[in-house]
Amino acid sequence: MNTIQNNLRPVFPFTAIVGQEEMKLSLILNVIDPKIGGVMIMGDRGTGKSTTIRAIANLLPEISVVTDDPFNSDPIDFDLMSDQVKSIVSKNQSVNTSWINVPMIDLPLGATEDRVCGTIDIEKALTEGVKSFEPGLLAKANRGILYVDEVNLLDDHLVDILLDAAASGWNTVEREGISIRHPARFVLVGSGNPEEGELRPQLLDRFGMHAEIRTVKDPALRVKIVEQRGQFDYNPQAYIEQYSEKQKALKFRISQAQKLLPDVNIDFSLRMKISEVCGQLDIDGLRGDIVINRAAKAFAAYNNNLNVEIDDIKKIMVLCLRHRLRRDPLESIDSGSKVSEVMSKVFYI
Structure with a gap:
């Protein structure tokens, strides 16, 4: 049943x-x-x-x-x-x-x-x-x-x-x-x-x-966000209906990516460069390498590609590594500049 x-x-x-x-x-x-x-x-x-x-x-x-x-x-x-x-x-x-x-x-x-x-x-x-x-x-x-x-x-x-x-x-x-x-x-x-x-x-x-x-600083963008929230609070169902087609399209894209993910391949040379970046940044352990490989594959699947490209790795690497650079609890988390700098040298981008 x-x-x-x-x-x-x-x-x-x-x-x-x-x-x-x-x-x-x-x-x-x-x-x-x-x-x-x-x-x-x-x-x-x-x-x-x-x-x-x-x-x-x-x-x-x-x-x-x-x-x-x-x-x-x-x-x-x-x-x-x-x-x-x-x-x-x-x-x-x-x-x-x-x-x-x-x-x-x-x-x-x-x-x-x-x-x-x-x-x-x-x-x-x-x-x-x-x-x-x-x-x-x-x-x-x-x-x-x-x-x-x-x-x-x-x-x-x-x-x-x-x-x-x-x-x-x-x-x-x-x-x-x-x-x-x-x-x-x-x-x-x-x-x-x-x-x-x-x-x-x-x-x-x-x-x-x-x-x-x-926090968004642009006044025009702040006004837009406030207006959107007001419209949603006033009539949630009508506001949701406005975005129903976009929601369906994104839901379908995620669903397709989940199905495609097992077949996505990442070339050995790219995996070597990912590990080279982690090594140069002195990242402890192998979690960074593993997460970048997985996230890059997920991003490729999200874009309906069976092969991971350099741009896929470039898009997700900072998100996967910036928080792994801290060793002292009193240090602040790097914004991503260190990761981007090393990545540019290794990947020649």
Whole structure:
């Protein structure tokens, strides 16, 4: 049996958002390939960070899930199923499915570890001999987007848990010798204001991309943004309708890029130059190399190309590396000039 669930809350159209190209591109590439590792968005207050993140979630194609499953289990892909669903499917038993919008989960600053990861009912396990698990936010975010506003103010321990789950695609909860594991594959999006402090370099490095946004200074552009917001607030449905064709076109483009991605190739000579740039910038570890390769492929797929070109790498390299140059927590993040300078020398551009 198939049912369709609709999100009735009006969301500002992604294609109507003016400027903030770094943020928009980073989000698009991460939804094309969630293995890029998420995006950290740093910028001034009131620059539309939350609006843009909710808008990208609303743009994504609906997903098929097992009805009433707390982990949004995929009815076909074993890697995206809970153990219970996997057991049913492996026995060739049928499951009811529903179509839902891609989950968009907000993680509040005051969230506890139990709220994030979920809790095991030890008493029930001891008295009845069954594993009773209360899912947390990581379960709800599976196959969706997990958004943490003011992530730079979140406890480092919780940030570590989020990054571990985002990297592995799984969440494990252990208590009193009882262990429960469930899929937690999501795009992690963090945002914050640099005036309130940066994340430690060790944590920042684990975000795939880093986008900087600034308050628009051009008076004409500011007036346009204010007018747009006013029109949306006055009559959301009419405003959304104005952008329906652009929204459909972008949704189709993202969907096609997701399908094309596995076939995209990046030439060995370009991979060598990517690693040469990372080496010259003295980037710790290999995360930078891996993320650039993935982001470049996603960008090529987004442009409907099967082969990565130099321009694809040029477009995304600063976003993938600028936050990996910091070693001292007191240093500010480079705007991208160092990365661009080295890239120009290596790629002769």
